[in-house]
Amino acid sequence: MARLLDGINDPSDLRKLSLGELSILAKEVREEVLSVVSEVGGHLASTLGAVELTLALHYVFDTPKDRIIWDTGHQAYAHKLICGRRDKFPTIRQLGGLSGFLSREESKYDVFGAGHAGTSVSAALGMVVAKALQGSEHKVVAVISDGCLSAGLTLEGLNQTGHLDKDLIVILNDNEHFIDRRVGALSSFLSEQLTTGFAVKMQRGLRDFLRALPRVGEGLYHLGRRVKESFIGFVTPGLLFEGLGFQYVGPVDGHNLEKLVHTLRNVKNIERPTLVHVLTRKGKGYEWAEKNPVAYHSVAPFHVLTGKPKKEQQGIPSFTDVFASTLIRLAKENPKVIGITAAMGSGTGIDKLSREIPGRSYDVGIAEQHAVTFAAGLATEGWIPVVAIYSTFLQRGYDQILHDVCIQNLHVVFALDRGGLVGADGPTHHGVFDFAYLRSIPNMVIMAPKDEKELQHMLKTAIEHNGPIAFRYPRGAGWGVKMEGEIGRLEIGKAELLRPGKDIVLVGIGNTVVPAFKAAHDLSQLGIDAAVVNARFVKPLDRELLRDVLAQVPRLITVEDHVLEGGFGSAVLEFLAEEGITEIRVKRLGVPDRFIPHGTQEELRKMCGIDKDAITQAALQMVRGEKKRKKEGWERGSA
Numbered sequence: 001m002a003r004l005l006d007g008i009n010d011p012s013d014l015r016k017l018s019l020g021e022l023s024i025l026a027k028e029v030r031e032e033v034l035s036v037v038s039e040v041g042g043h044l045a046s047t048l049g050a051v052e053l054t055l056a057l058h059y060v061f062d063t064p065k066d067r068i069i070w071d072t073g074h075q076a077y078a079h080k081l082i083c084g085r086r087d088k089f090p091t092i093r094q095l096g097g098l099s100g101f102l103s104r105e106e107s108k109y110d111v112f113g114a115g116h117a118g119t120s121v122s123a124a125l126g127m128v129v130a131k132a133l134q135g136s137e138h139k140v141v142a143v144i145s146d147g148c149l150s151a152g153l154t155l156e157g158l159n160q161t162g163h164l165d166k167d168l169i170v171i172l173n174d175n176e177h178f179i180d181r182r183v184g185a186l187s188s189f190l191s192e193q194l195t196t197g198f199a200v201k202m203q204r205g206l207r208d209f210l211r212a213l214p215r216v217g218e219g220l221y222h223l224g225r226r227v228k229e230s231f232i233g234f235v236t237p238g239l240l241f242e243g244l245g246f247q248y249v250g251p252v253d254g255h256n257l258e259k260l261v262h263t264l265r266n267v268k269n270i271e272r273p274t275l276v277h278v279l280t281r282k283g284k285g286y287e288w289a290e291k292n293p294v295a296y297h298s299v300a301p302f303h304v305l306t307g308k309p310k311k312e313q314q315g316i317p318s319f320t321d322v323f324a325s326t327l328i329r330l331a332k333e334n335p336k337v338i339g340i341t342a343a344m345g346s347g348t349g350i351d352k353l354s355r356e357i358p359g360r361s362y363d364v365g366i367a368e369q370h371a372v373t374f375a376a377g378l379a380t381e382g383w384i385p386v387v388a389i390y391s392t393f394l395q396r397g398y399d400q401i402l403h404d405v406c407i408q409n410l411h412v413v414f415a416l417d418r419g420g421l422v423g424a425d426g427p428t429h430h431g432v433f434d435f436a437y438l439r440s441i442p443n444m445v446i447m448a449p450k451d452e453k454e455l456q457h458m459l460k461t462a463i464e465h466n467g468p469i470a471f472r473y474p475r476g477a478g479w480g481v482k483m484e485g486e487i488g489r490l491e492i493g494k495a496e497l498l499r500p501g502k503d504i505v506l507v508g509i510g511n512t513v514v515p516a517f518k519a520a521h522d523l524s525q526l527g528i529d530a531a532v533v534n535a536r537f538v539k540p541l542d543r544e545l546l547r548d549v550l551a552q553v554p555r556l557i558t559v560e561d562h563v564l565e566g567g568f569g570s571a572v573l574e575f576l577a578e579e580g581i582t583e584i585r586v587k588r589l590g591v592p593d594r595f596i597p598h599g600t601q602e603e604l605r606k607m608c609g610i611d612k613d614a615i616t617q618a619a620l621q622m623v624r625g626e627k628k629r630k631k632e633g634w635e636r637g638s639a
Helices: 019-040 045-049 051-060 077-082 120-134 146-150 152-164 185-195 197-212 218-235 238-243 257-267 287-291 319-333 350-356 368-380 391-406 434-439 452-464 510-524 543-550 568-579 601-608 612-638
Strands: 067-070 140-145 169-174 247-253 274-279 337-341 361-363 384-390 413-417 445-447 469-472 496-499 504-508 530-534 537-539 555-563 585-591
Touching (some): 019 045, 019 051, 051 169, 067 120, 120 140, 120 152, 146 152, 319 337, 319 350, 319 384, 319 413, 368 384, 384 391, 384 452, 391 413, 391 434, 413 452, 434 445, 434 555, 434 568, 445 452, 496 510, 504 510, 504 612, 530 543, 537 568, 555 612, 585 612
Parallel strands (some): 247 274, 337 361, 337 384, 504 555, 555 585
Antiparallel strands (some): 445 537
16 A cells, blocks of 8 residues: 655645545654664654654645744654655765755755754744845744753744744744753743643643533633633743743644644734744654653664664773763762763763762753853862863853853863764764864863773873863774773873884874874885874874974874864974974875765765875875885986
């Protein structure tokens, strides 16, 4: 039997269906998402929870003329399926395939791209104002999650929307989660106001009373409905949103298509700021995801029947795991250590600290700016805050790092998870800008470990340092090095010479050191003697070691999992210029000046020329090419 989904090539096909058929389509969409994500991996629970909402929005609104702006793409796989990308859906998050997030380049239905939460209301308000300026009548809808209410950008957008009194519809998809369970006073307000016994009983009583009203008294009936709505607005989050200038509608069952469609059709006719509060269940329709939506937020390929991953996990711990276990160990030794994260407790390992040592960690929600200044405040009182945030998300707290931490020279430790190319999440998540955005700030120390053991030493070094200090480490498993022995403190700004050599020196930083060392071994088989330096520090550089090595070696290659502009290699070039060292031939390997797409980490490192083979080839070309040029010059001169 043919699926309805197979006949949906764009939302106009969707609008030809009856509500009954729409419910069948919702089931087919869930099955398709499960089928594909179980094979290739990706974000799961958020999309499963938003299927009916997605279908209802495209059913009621005339997309893409009407604009739907999704807050990140976690919940938008269903949107992709019904917006012309069904056939390509099995390629999602793979090199050359569909993005896991929204992309303006990918589809006209993706009207605003985003991988970081909290952007949709501000972007949508910009579109509303543009609509008014050009005299257009299309509608604009922003879909946010309840977790995004902790994001300052969301609140700023809501505040101005209410002030301008513009025709913007905001859909609050309330599923009680960021990636982890949501935190914060606003989130608690949502839950508590909707679930108090008083509120529930009063709503039920008013509903029963209104149903009993004689239908002949239409005026009294509608008055009663308004009384009910006013009451619900008082005892539910409507009180908050009405205060921001929004017409509050809801809460609405986000899995009841008939109610969703009816509500959205009514809301479509309101020409003022309106917020529709939709209650959904993250992971809806898949038992394992409903039971554990955190674990099934983003998944590797898995068996649908059991929910278990298809590939057994390696015995090698990830860099994140090593960071978490080391932080717990050091926090037990030093009662002043405090862990802080921003809605990434499980992603950064701070959740393990909270379980092991209750009261010594804080998840501030999607509020990176607040996380940094909160840490600065703790530091003024003698505490040692360790702020664990993905490299790409710490970009949001840049001014706070500069203004609140570094100018005051406060001892705040920044642990930047997912440093470098992260893989399938793509350009919005690659942590390839942190060296550049941090090293220009006075007082900041920047480190990157070559392996998981050195990560332990860097965390201890950071905790015992007195001032702003950051270290970044990659996504994924470590190298499998032995972890025995004491955790020691590194000398600030001290690199290590891993291998001497006379032909060329390979200077790696972070996760490029091991590939550089392996490349040196391959080069030795080709008759090229390569020195290898583990830089350890981006700032300050080990000037003394560089002087000593470059006094003996005429060629230098720097390797970094970071953009070349302003990165580690640039720091080395600045050093050479300052020292007046001009006779050294230099080549920098790193991420080129463009946004890198999604793919596996291995594919992307190869693409950017920073894997072992690329390092070997670059060194080979530099040494042999130079020798060839010298030989040709000598032959011409002798002739």
